[in-house]
Amino acid sequence: MLSEQNIRDAIANAVLNFDSMTLDPKMDFVDAGLDSLDLSSVLLELQEHQGFDVPDEDVDKCTSIQAMLDYAASRGN
Structure with missing residues (x-):
């Protein structure tokens, strides 16, 4: 199951010089x-x-951490 920490880790790994x-x-x-x-x-x-x-x-449904979590929940991830 996808978690907030999973998303923060992915942001930290994918985007240099950004403190996830x-x-x-809820921020876009x-x-x-x-x-x-x-x-x-x-x-x-x-x-x-x-x-x-x-x-x-x-992809346009995944505009924030919370939006990603909501999307994942709606798909059973």
């Missing part, structure tokens, strides 16, 4: 300074290490 521990779970990734390439890297990290796969048509 300071990110509010773009507002936090992450761009689409950063988000793609985070999703790839989660896919490789957690088995969390997001189809291209659902």
